[in-house]
Amino acid sequence: MAKPKVAFYWNASCGGCEETVIDLNEDILKVADAVDIVLWPVALDFKRKDIEALADGEIAVSFINGSIRLEEQENMVKLLTQKSGLVVAFGACAHIGGIPGLGNFWNRETIFERAYKGVPSVENPEGTLPQERTTVDGCDLTLSEFYDTVKTLNQTIDVDYYLPGCPPPPDLVMNAVNAILQGDLPEKGAVLAPAKALCDTCPRRDSKPEKISISEVKRPWEIKMDPETCFLVQGVICLGPATRSGCGETCIRANMPCRGCFGPVDGVADQGARALSAIASILGLEGEENMSEEETQKLVDQIVDPAGTFYRFGLPASLLRRKKM
Amino acid sequence: MKQITVDPITRLEGHGKIEIFLNDEGEVHQAYLQVPELRGFEKFSEGRPAEEMPRITTMICGVCPTAHHMAATKALDDLWKVEPTSTAKKIRRLMYNAFQAEDHLLHFFFLGGPDFIVGPTAPAAERNILGVVGKVGTEAAGKVIEARKRLRNVLRIIGGKPVMPTCGLPGGVSKAITEDERKTLIEAGEYAVDFCQFALKAFDDIVLNNKEYVDLITGNTFTHRTYYMGLVDENNKVDFYDGMIRVVDPNGKEFAKFKPQDYLDHVREHVEPWSYVKFCYLKDVGWNGFTDGENSGVYRVAPLARLNAADGMPTPLAQEYYNKMYETLGGKPVHHTLAYHWARLIEALSASEQVLDLARDPELTSDATINLPTATPKEGVGVVEAPRGTLFHHYQTDEKGILTNVNLIVATTNNAAPINMSIEKAARSLIHNGEVNDGLLNMVEMGFRAYDPCHACATHNLPGETPLEVTVRDSQGNEIRKLTRNLG
Amino acid sequence: MNQFEPKILGFCCNWCSYAGADLAGTSRMQQVPNVRIIRVMCSGRVDPTFIIKAFEAGADGVLIAGCHPGDCHYIGGNYKTIRRISLLHNMLEQLGIEKERLRLEWVSASEGAKFAGIVNNFTERLKELGASPVKAQ
Ligand code: SF4
Ligand code: SF4
Ligand code: SF4
Numbered sequence: 001m002a003k004p005k006v007a008f009y010w011n012a013s014c015g016g017c018e019e020t021v022i023d024l025n026e027d028i029l030k031v032a033d034a035v036d037i038v039l040w041p042v043a044l045d046f047k048r049k050d051i052e053a054l055a056d057g058e059i060a061v062s063f064i065n066g067s068i069r070l071e072e073q074e075n076m077v078k079l080l081t082q083k084s085g086l087v088v089a090f091g092a093c094a095h096i097g098g099i100p101g102l103g104n105f106w107n108r109e110t111i112f113e114r115a116y117k118g119v120p121s122v123e124n125p126e127g128t129l130p131q132e133r134t135t136v137d138g139c140d141l142t143l144s145e146f147y148d149t150v151k152t153l154n155q156t157i158d159v160d161y162y163l164p165g166c167p168p169p170p171d172l173v174m175n176a177v178n179a180i181l182q183g184d185l186p187e188k189g190a191v192l193a194p195a196k197a198l199c200d201t202c203p204r205r206d207s208k209p210e211k212i213s214i215s216e217v218k219r220p221w222e223i224k225m226d227p228e229t230c231f232l233v234q235g236v237i238c239l240g241p242a243t244r245s246g247c248g249e250t251c252i253r254a255n256m257p258c259r260g261c262f263g264p265v266d267g268v269a270d271q272g273a274r275a276l277s278a279i280a281s282i283l284g285l286e287g288e289e290n291m292s293e294e295e296t297q298k299l300v301d302q303i304v305d306p307a308g309t310f311y312r313f314g315l316p317a318s319l320l321r322r323k324k325m
Numbered sequence: 326m327k328q329i330t331v332d333p334i335t336r337l338e339g340h341g342k343i344e345i346f347l348n349d350e351g352e353v354h355q356a357y358l359q360v361p362e363l364r365g366f367e368k369f370s371e372g373r374p375a376e377e378m379p380r381i382t383t384m385i386c387g388v389c390p391t392a393h394h395m396a397a398t399k400a401l402d403d404l405w406k407v408e409p410t411s412t413a414k415k416i417r418r419l420m421y422n423a424f425q426a427e428d429h430l431l432h433f434f435f436l437g438g439p440d441f442i443v444g445p446t447a448p449a450a451e452r453n454i455l456g457v458v459g460k461v462g463t464e465a466a467g468k469v470i471e472a473r474k475r476l477r478n479v480l481r482i483i484g485g486k487p488v489m490p491t492c493g494l495p496g497g498v499s500k501a502i503t504e505d506e507r508k509t510l511i512e513a514g515e516y517a518v519d520f521c522q523f524a525l526k527a528f529d530d531i532v533l534n535n536k537e538y539v540d541l542i543t544g545n546t547f548t549h550r551t552y553y554m555g556l557v558d559e560n561n562k563v564d565f566y567d568g569m570i571r572v573v574d575p576n577g578k579e580f581a582k583f584k585p586q587d588y589l590d591h592v593r594e595h596v597e598p599w600s601y602v603k604f605c606y607l608k609d610v611g612w613n614g615f616t617d618g619e620n621s622g623v624y625r626v627a628p629l630a631r632l633n634a635a636d637g638m639p640t641p642l643a644q645e646y647y648n649k650m651y652e653t654l655g656g657k658p659v660h661h662t663l664a665y666h667w668a669r670l671i672e673a674l675s676a677s678e679q680v681l682d683l684a685r686d687p688e689l690t691s692d693a694t695i696n697l698p699t700a701t702p703k704e705g706v707g708v709v710e711a712p713r714g715t716l717f718h719h720y721q722t723d724e725k726g727i728l729t730n731v732n733l734i735v736a737t738t739n740n741a742a743p744i745n746m747s748i749e750k751a752a753r754s755l756i757h758n759g760e761v762n763d764g765l766l767n768m769v770e771m772g773f774r775a776y777d778p779c780h781a782c783a784t785h786n787l788p789g790e791t792p793l794e795v796t797v798r799d800s801q802g803n804e805i806r807k808l809t810r811n812l813g
Numbered sequence: 814m815n816q817f818e819p820k821i822l823g824f825c826c827n828w829c830s831y832a833g834a835d836l837a838g839t840s841r842m843q844q845v846p847n848v849r850i851i852r853v854m855c856s857g858r859v860d861p862t863f864i865i866k867a868f869e870a871g872a873d874g875v876l877i878a879g880c881h882p883g884d885c886h887y888i889g890g891n892y893k894t895i896r897r898i899s900l901l902h903n904m905l906e907q908l909g910i911e912k913e914r915l916r917l918e919w920v921s922a923s924e925g926a927k928f929a930g931i932v933n934n935f936t937e938r939l940k941e942l943g944a945s946p947v948k949a950q
């Protein structure tokens with residue numbers, strides 16, 4: 001029987017998702033044995049026309065990482081969907097936008113202004129900016145269009161499954177690959193990770209009382225963080241209550257609070273709103289009836305960058321998608 | 326005018342594309358390496374709390390996240406004017422050296438290695454990691470994997486996860502090391518030191534004993550006379566983690582030596598309309614286009630540049646190999662781009678020696694992991710030597726530590742102009758009278774792989790192959806000739 | 814040109830404000846017709862997601878009305894609401910949605926006139942602000 005054809009592709013990605021595939025170590029050979037990799041730009045040669053030549057649906061599954069920022073990326077993933085039976089959004093960037101999604105606090109113009117004119121090390125008296133088309137000495141050079149707004153993969157094409165994480169941990173990747181090979185897949189649209197919230201699997205959950213009250217928000221450098229106590233109990237904002245589990249609590253084990261790269265738990269439409277709600281309910285819970293308006297405001301203001309914190313990884317996937325400007 | 330497109334479809338913050346234009350005589354008119362990718366970190370970091378930068382800028386690059394993590398963490402020390410505890414500095418240094426060694430080894434064996442170990446003239450289909458395994462034996466290949474696994478485990482122990490570490494804070498690190506963990510770190514260090522010596526020995530046997538290879542390294546095609554930049558310690562020895570930035574001129578004379586905080590007095594970036602990447606140059610020399618020599622502000626960074634810019638290595642074993650390299654290649658500085666591979670192995674050894682030294686220090690397990698900042702933040706600069714060169718992070722904040730201005734000069738930006746020059750030179754030596762030599766792909770690849778730029782997809786180029794496609798077109802855009810590199 | 818008529822979505826808690834709003838309606842107080850009201854059991858049940866969803870769906874303003882502090886039927890529901898809304902204010906502002914487009918008010922069952930006044934005033938203010946920036950995009 002012919003081996004199923006598999007493609008890997010990347011968009012506005014950092015390469016970390018590729019690195020995680022390499023981190024499968026020995027398992028990568030098992031994967032390579034079981035499937036026929038038709039596209040993997042970091043590792044194998046490919047040409048767009050080779051993909052075009054395939055029949056529709058001929059690729060069994062495409063794993064696509066990175067968010068969508070350039071026209072060229074959009075074109076390529078559209079071609080891939082047409083040729084693929086299944087599409088898996090691989091990693092936080094493809095799933096919910098990822099860190100590059102913070103770009104949605106700005107737009108193309110402000111980003112260009114800063115990078116090419118604003119930074120103090122740039123010397124650009126003519127105000128040159130990269131152009132989609134330029135002619136230098138009669139040579140025509142082109143660059144792909146840079147979009148105003150970063151998009152997730154499912155805002156661009158139809159996605160069947162999601163592998164969360166920045167990057168997804170190797171064990172979840174292996175589980176997903178096995179599930180696909182055995183045809184043992186959940187309902188379309190599922191996130192291939194546990195459904196529980198991170199707090200439910202966190203090694204610190206026993207230190208988390210039924211009722212937490214934060215009387216003062218602490219930034220991670222303001223206290224020496226205790227390596228065993230729940231961060232929220234220490235006053236440090238942790239997104240565990242609003243984030244899906246499955247990462248192995250890697251940040252927590254390195255004694256740093258969660259920033260939400262796994263995205264929301266099932267059924268939550270907006271990760272940031274959920275996180276905001278969870279945090280707001282425990283802020284100054286004790287003695288709430290005696291807090292004046294100013295006191296409340298002061299406490300709330302201690303969360304210095306709510307949008308950038310609650311939507312650290314998921315702004316493009318949020319209901320509003322971007323800053324309105 | 327003819328146009329040749331080399332579309333490697335690989336990454337420097339994404340993909341890279343090479344365009345070569347010929348004049349009417351069929352000689353190379355101009356070559357461009359275009360980088361059609363930008364994500365805007367400098368802008369979207371604004372408004373974020375500064376302490377989040379070690380966990381935001383890691384996502385600039387999943388290949389060298391630890392470099393960004395560390396440059397950001399050091400910028401935070403400077404921003405809050407807080408000195409990390411002695412233990413914290415040791416933990417950070419250890420982590421950083423483990424990363425440097427791991428990244429260099431992987432690059433050498435998976436990417437640059439195939440050019441030499443398998444041979445620059447070997448068929449393309451063999452010039453990959455599998456070819457390397459064939460040449461050095463499966464046992465040795467197993468060691469490469471084992472060394473990488475152990476060093477990455479060091480990163481996991483200290484930073485949480487090897488891709489996207491999280492431990493850096495102003496004044497220290499988030500987590501202490503246990504005695505059990507320290508044992509694992511020592512073992513990793515021992516393994517890496519042994520392995521790097523083995524690798525250098527293999528380099529000796531396979532490359533240096535082969536006159537053809539040595540001629541290739543020292544040949545004109547891969548040589549550029551440029552300035553060099555790198556961090557040095559108080560004895561002017563190579564330092565990956567900290568120190569002063571030193572620049573030497575094309576004759577090897579010290580041209581500048583400055584604190585990271587003064588980088589704006591020395592470094593400038595130039596913008597071209599045909600690429601999203603910027604091009605660094607020395608402010609005091611000025612931008613004179615893509616040219617080498619004393620009058621061009623173009624400088625180079627990364628392994629060979631660091632060795633050229635320093636007076637030696639900080640560790641004894643690496644120092645021996647350093648001496649040998651300069652003796653063999655005729656003294657300092659060495660301008661041969663392909664010698665980057667050699668320098669890379671010497672650095673990997675030095676980094677491994679430092680991992681071992683630091684791991685053996687019992688102070689590593691002290692609980693004094695952080696000094697909490699008390700000053701009001703305003704401005705901070707953090708510089709480290711990333712595997713691919715000097716990396717600058719520069720932050721300004723309001724009095725709460727919310728970022729107002731961010732400047733990042735990433736390693737490959739420093740090398741962006743020289744990489745272009747190397748590509749152009751390779752093209753010029755191989756394209757005449759409109760005839761495109763089949764060796765073009767080889768040479769272009771070898772040229773830019775030596776730098777280990779991110780867009781050569783560095784460490785994760787599994788078969789060690791950069792996919793390339795060269796199309797030769799006449800002025801009407803008709804295809805005359807097409808060269809492709811397939812893995813079959 | 815048509816005068817801009819802002820659309821307001823109101824969430825009123827069942828125990829006080831909804832009755833207040835109702836009173837405003839039945840006693841025919843002068844109240845502009847710009848608000849559409851959704852009844853909730855307690856202001857503390859208004860998930861921030863609903864509010865964001867309302868803006869996403871094109872609301873120019875969102876009004877949350879609950880019992881006066883101390884009077885919440887579920888004891889502390891409205892204290893939580895206070896903190897949520899002020900945190901949400903900070904967050905929406907960062908996303909380009911002006912604070913003034915989201916209002917939290919206390920209305921008891923007998924304050925029909927107060928409710929009508931709030932709606933009128935809110936509508937006026939939103940007219941000055943113009944259409945929601947979410948719609949513009
Ligand atoms: S999800 Fe994380 S690791 Fe993957 S591409 Fe995005 S930033 Fe990189
Ligand atoms: S809030 Fe964070 S530290 Fe606390 S239990 Fe949840 S995930 Fe763990
Ligand atoms: S702890 Fe949170 S931020 Fe860290 S890996 Fe897990 S989900 Fe991602």
Ligand code: FES
Nearest residue numbers: 826855879885886
């Ligand atoms: S019941 Fe009215 S606010 Fe809680």
